Structure formats: C-alpha cells, structure tokens
Amino acid sequence: MSDTEVLSKTVLHPAHLALGARMTAFGGYDMPVQYPQGVLAEHRWTREQAGLFDVSHMGPSFLTLNDRTGDAEADHAAVSALIEPLISGDIAGLKPGQLRYTVLLNETGGMIDDLMVGRPLQPDRQGMLYIVVNAGTKDNDFALIAAAAKGRATLTRADDRALVALQGPAAEAVLATLFPEAADLGFMTFRRFDRKGEGFVISRSGYSGEDGYEILIPTAQALEVWDLLTADARVRPVGLGARDSLRLEAGLPLYGHDADETVSPIEAGLAFAVAKKRRARGDLRGAERLARELSEGPARLRVGLRVLSGAPAREGVEIADASGAVIGRVTSGGPSPSLGFPIAMGFVPSAASAVGTPLQVIVRGRAQPAEVVALPFVPHRYVRKA
Amino acid sequence: MHFTKDHEWIAVEGDVATVGITNYAAEQLGDVVFVELPEVGKVLKPGDSLAVVESVKAASDVYSPISGEVVAANDGLTGNPETVNQSPESLAWFARVKLANPAELAGLMDRAAYEAFLQGL
Known part of the structure; x- marks a missing residue:
C-alpha cells in the first residue's frame, strides 16, 4: 500500500487517537499497532486480565435466503448449500448457535482465506449465516460468496459496524457487566443480544488463545461500548502488535503469511477444518489433492x-x-x-x-x-x- | 555529542567514538527484546550495519555513521536488552569505534540541530 492511498477508518478510530495509540496501515485501514503501554505490557495484560482489540477492519457479514420457507431445518439446509461448495466445512450440520472455523478453497485445494461461519440460535432467524472473513481478503471473499448465492440469498456486509475482541481470563466477568447471559456461551458459540433496541452479535471466540469474546456492535453504540469496556480496571486496549504475538504463541495461522492460495488446509495443519462429511461426499474443491494429502500425508x-x-x-x-x-x-x-x-x-x-x-x-x-x-x-x- | 538523521548519537573521546541511538529512536522502536552487536575487530564504513535492535514487532538495523574499527561492544545489552529503552543515550551504547576518518564527524548535527530536526518531523 502506498502512503498516498487513503486509508479507511474504523468507527473506533477516534478512541484510538484519544488513547494515544500509534497507528499503522493494515488491510487498508489506519489501525492501532500499540497504545502507550507498549506491545509487551499489552500482551501480558491480555494473558493475565483482559485485552480489548478493535478488529473492525475484518469482514463480518450475513448471508440471508431471499425466500425463507419458515421451516427452520429446510431454510438452514438451503443457505448452507449455497456456501458449502466454496468452503471446507460442514455448515448444514451446525447446531443453532454454533460457530465454525472453516476455509475458502480454490480449485486446487489451496486456501483463498480462512473464516468463521455461524448458524443463528433463534428459530426465527434460520436461513441466515453469520460469516466473518479476514480484512485483506474481504472484498474478494464477499464477491465469491455473493456470486455463489446469486438470486437465492443476499450477502449483507456488516463491516460498517464495530467488531471488537475482548480476550483474557477476566473477559467473562467483564462482559457480564453489560451482557450477563454472555457468560453462558461456550467456546465457538454465538447469539444475538439486544441493547438499547439494537442487535449485538456476541461469539465466544478469538485469536489470542485465551477465553474471550468477539462482539459485533451497532455503529451508533460503538464508542459508548468501547468506553464502557475500557473504563473497567480489568481491561486495557491492545493493538495489532500484541494481537500478532498472542496469536503466534497460540499457534494460530495468519492468512497471507502462514497460508495462501498454494497452501492446502492439510499442509497448514488445519485438517480439522476439512469436514469428514464433505470428504466422504467428495464435493470439496481440490478434493483429489486433499484426499491424497490426508491418506499419504502432505x-x-x-x-x-x-x-x-x-x-x-x-x-x-x-x-x-x-x-x-x-x-x-x-x-x-x-x-x-x-x-x-x-x-x-x-x-x-x-x-x-x-x-x-x-x-x-x-x-x-x-x-x-x-x-x-x-x-x-x-x-x-x-x-x-x- | 554528535547526532545523525537516523537518530544515532556519537560521543567522541580522543580517536574513539561511542555509538548509540537516541531517546526518540528508542521510543519509536518500542520494547527492545534482543540486541545483536558487532564483533570486536569488525571494520565499518558509513552505512554498514553496526547493530540490530529487535522489538516484538520488528528487527531494525543501526547503521554506522562513521568509518573505523570496532574496539569494544556493549555485551551487557545482550542479557538486558531493555536497557535500550531505559537509558538509550547513556548505558545503552552499542559499540566503540576507532575513528578512521574524523572528518566524517563534521557532517553530523549537534544537540541543538538534532532537537530542531526532531521538531520538523
């Protein structure tokens, strides 16, 4: 990215400047790399208490069937059938409220991206998927998904809202001050919460290896919720520098670095994300390579x-x-x-x-x-x- | 003390120059967690890598502002790299260099000029 290119700003950008963050270009956005505390202190605080990360540069979205039948199982199966041809996961098999880590595959079994796909909990929201992709790849990913769903479902980007991650052993107690029932979520589950008449999407997930949440916040409440969370003595803001050192320690791959279009999910150590059901059905993109690598080893x-x-x-x-x-x-x-x-x-x-x-x-x-x-x-x- | 636009300081005693980085540079680097020093005897030209300073995020070269032979390296930094953040302009010198061409010092800034240079950044 050249210096002259105009960077996008997240809804939380003013909060980072007010906190004295050092900003850097990342994924087309002007993002906080660290706050005055510094990367080491932010990293350690996240492992000991709770770190709050702005990850609004990522790509949250919703894929919604155009014509829902009202039959929850049939609608979920129908929307799953639209995205499954692109990815490695079993989406049809998700339980309500379950979130899954999966991989967008190219024709040779290489990774176009890694992403999260979730099935809403509420019976009246079936036929919809919550999809979160990476920042640097989101335009291409969204185009692929929208094209695959064309005429049958609509992809709605939610990257104009705020997406934050609250990570660390104190995350549960901190978030309970705003959303007491978020404590009932287990790892890789999510649900919608209402606050002041607007919907929040909260998942128990993250990229630090710690317990914690990722929270999709309506734009109008973003700065207020950020300020409420950072006002908690157990919470400190954490920039992209420590986000990277935390995910490295957690052994989690970073797309564009530890994975790209030449790397298969098997080579990347992500065989768990290649669903057994999909392998048995043989309907994965690059199925031949994936099957060979699974049987003979990559x-x-x-x-x-x-x-x-x-x-x-x-x-x-x-x-x-x-x-x-x-x-x-x-x-x-x-x-x-x-x-x-x-x-x-x-x-x-x-x-x-x-x-x-x-x-x-x-x-x-x-x-x-x-x-x-x-x-x-x-x-x-x-x-x-x- | 002399200063460079790359945010190094050079303190000269006789024909030996001690080289480190400025408070500003240390602040920009963030928490230093590893320092690689030159070997004694290494002969440097201006622009050669004199040391490498690493934070969690990145490795940064410290380039020699002068010509000469390394006569001492600050081995104490190896076990205590945080000294670079704590005392960049005193304890955390990287190397002492026997000046081969003292005339090179003439092109460097004094403290007042360096402070003015920082104001302009």
Missing part, C-alpha cells in the same frame, strides 16, 4: 519451531536441516513475551516435521539451532460448555 507441513539460541527468526527466514540444507521458510516468527524465547512457524517437509526434530534457522546469514515443538506454544484456555 509433502510439507506447518510446524512450530523453538529457536534455541540467537536472534528471533521472523517471516522469510530460511529453515535448514541439521546438515545445513535449506528445507523451508519461516512464515511467522518473533520473540515470545510469555515464554521468553523466540518462536516461529513455518513449512518443512513432512519427514522433518516430528516434534523434537533438530533444525536450524538462518538469521542474517548465521545458522542458529532450532527444534520442532508442538503447537500451540502456549496452551489454549478456551471455555467449552456442554
């Missing part, structure tokens, strides 16, 4: 690396085997504030992907010892409910 795999000594290994750094032969590249990496040593993710041949495999990372021409470790680097602390 040629390469996304792994976690612990850098045993030396400088952090960042995106683009070469990964070598013990003999020094280059076998892959780091796709995300940096210092881990929680662990105190550098961590990285990258792709290596499957033969070198076992936990404990000794490897090297070549940082500024110098080979540093590294080792394959299990993902996530820092255990997830999601709150699941029966």
Whole structure:
C-alpha cells in the first residue's frame, strides 16, 4: 500500500487517537499497532486480565435466503448449500448457535482465506449465516460468496459496524457487566443480544488463545461500548502488535503469511477444518489433492519451531536441516513475551516435521539451532460448555 | 555529542567514538527484546550495519555513521536488552569505534540541530 492511498477508518478510530495509540496501515485501514503501554505490557495484560482489540477492519457479514420457507431445518439446509461448495466445512450440520472455523478453497485445494461461519440460535432467524472473513481478503471473499448465492440469498456486509475482541481470563466477568447471559456461551458459540433496541452479535471466540469474546456492535453504540469496556480496571486496549504475538504463541495461522492460495488446509495443519462429511461426499474443491494429502500425508507441513539460541527468526527466514540444507521458510516468527524465547512457524517437509526434530534457522546469514515443538506454544484456555 | 538523521548519537573521546541511538529512536522502536552487536575487530564504513535492535514487532538495523574499527561492544545489552529503552543515550551504547576518518564527524548535527530536526518531523 502506498502512503498516498487513503486509508479507511474504523468507527473506533477516534478512541484510538484519544488513547494515544500509534497507528499503522493494515488491510487498508489506519489501525492501532500499540497504545502507550507498549506491545509487551499489552500482551501480558491480555494473558493475565483482559485485552480489548478493535478488529473492525475484518469482514463480518450475513448471508440471508431471499425466500425463507419458515421451516427452520429446510431454510438452514438451503443457505448452507449455497456456501458449502466454496468452503471446507460442514455448515448444514451446525447446531443453532454454533460457530465454525472453516476455509475458502480454490480449485486446487489451496486456501483463498480462512473464516468463521455461524448458524443463528433463534428459530426465527434460520436461513441466515453469520460469516466473518479476514480484512485483506474481504472484498474478494464477499464477491465469491455473493456470486455463489446469486438470486437465492443476499450477502449483507456488516463491516460498517464495530467488531471488537475482548480476550483474557477476566473477559467473562467483564462482559457480564453489560451482557450477563454472555457468560453462558461456550467456546465457538454465538447469539444475538439486544441493547438499547439494537442487535449485538456476541461469539465466544478469538485469536489470542485465551477465553474471550468477539462482539459485533451497532455503529451508533460503538464508542459508548468501547468506553464502557475500557473504563473497567480489568481491561486495557491492545493493538495489532500484541494481537500478532498472542496469536503466534497460540499457534494460530495468519492468512497471507502462514497460508495462501498454494497452501492446502492439510499442509497448514488445519485438517480439522476439512469436514469428514464433505470428504466422504467428495464435493470439496481440490478434493483429489486433499484426499491424497490426508491418506499419504502432505509433502510439507506447518510446524512450530523453538529457536534455541540467537536472534528471533521472523517471516522469510530460511529453515535448514541439521546438515545445513535449506528445507523451508519461516512464515511467522518473533520473540515470545510469555515464554521468553523466540518462536516461529513455518513449512518443512513432512519427514522433518516430528516434534523434537533438530533444525536450524538462518538469521542474517548465521545458522542458529532450532527444534520442532508442538503447537500451540502456549496452551489454549478456551471455555467449552456442554 | 554528535547526532545523525537516523537518530544515532556519537560521543567522541580522543580517536574513539561511542555509538548509540537516541531517546526518540528508542521510543519509536518500542520494547527492545534482543540486541545483536558487532564483533570486536569488525571494520565499518558509513552505512554498514553496526547493530540490530529487535522489538516484538520488528528487527531494525543501526547503521554506522562513521568509518573505523570496532574496539569494544556493549555485551551487557545482550542479557538486558531493555536497557535500550531505559537509558538509550547513556548505558545503552552499542559499540566503540576507532575513528578512521574524523572528518566524517563534521557532517553530523549537534544537540541543538538534532532537537530542531526532531521538531520538523
């Protein structure tokens, strides 16, 4: 992005400036990279209390059948059938109120994006899906989904509202001050809440590895709710810098870095997002490649690396085997504030992907010892409910 | 003390220059978590990488403003990289360089000129 290009602003932009945030261009938006506290403190606060993130640059949307029959199951099946051909997940099989992580696939089984798709809880809102895609890819994703649904369902973008993430062990208690019933949500479920006559969409989900929520806020209430949440002593605003270090520790891929159109979800370690039902039916885009990689194992795999000594290994750094032969590249990496040593993710041949495999990372021409470790680097602390 | 537009300071004693980064640069970098120092004996030209300073977000090169041979590196920073944020213009020097061409100093700013330069950013 060139400096002269006009950046979009989220509804919460004035709040970031008032808090003294350092702003940066991200996904076409002018976003807070950090607040005066700094990335390390924001990262640690999120792990210990609760961090509040503006993620309004992302792509929340609703896909709604044009002609609903009123039969909840039939309407859900009909809207699911419109999006399933594009993605890897079983959407028809979602229970009311369930949210699923899934992948938009190209014809060769590569990843166009990763996204969340949810089925509303309320019986009178069936035949609708809540879909959240990534910031940098949203225009293309929305065009693909709208084209696939053309004439039968309408895609309504909701990226003019505010989307915030409240993440950390105190998130449940904090959000209960505004929405007491949000505490009843389990990980990867969501529902609509009303406040002052407008609808909020609250999901128990996030991108930090911590318990927490993502909250779609009506535009007119966005700054008020942001201020209410940040006024809570347990909450501090957190910028994109710590968002990235938190998700790295949580072993979560970042689209455009740890995944792209050449990478299959199997290679990316996301086989769980390729639904068994869809595999059995063989109706996935790139089904042949995905089936082959699942049965024979993929040629390469996304792994976690612990850098045993030396400088952090960042995106683009070469990964070598013990003999020094280059076998892959780091796709995300940096210092881990929680662990105190550098961590990285990258792709290596499957033969070198076992936990404990000794490897090297070549940082500024110098080979540093590294080792394959299990993902996530820092255990997830999601709150699941029966 | 001399200053550069890249926000380095250079303190000269005899023919040895001590090089670090300014308060402004340290503030811009954010929390420093790793510092890579030059080896003693390394011969630098202006623009060569003298050190690498890393925050959570990024690695930033510190470029040598002068020519000369590295005669000391501040190894204390390796175990305490946060010193770069705490005392950038005193304790957190990166290297001492034996000046090969003291005339290079003439092109640098003094503190007043550097402060004026910061005002213009």
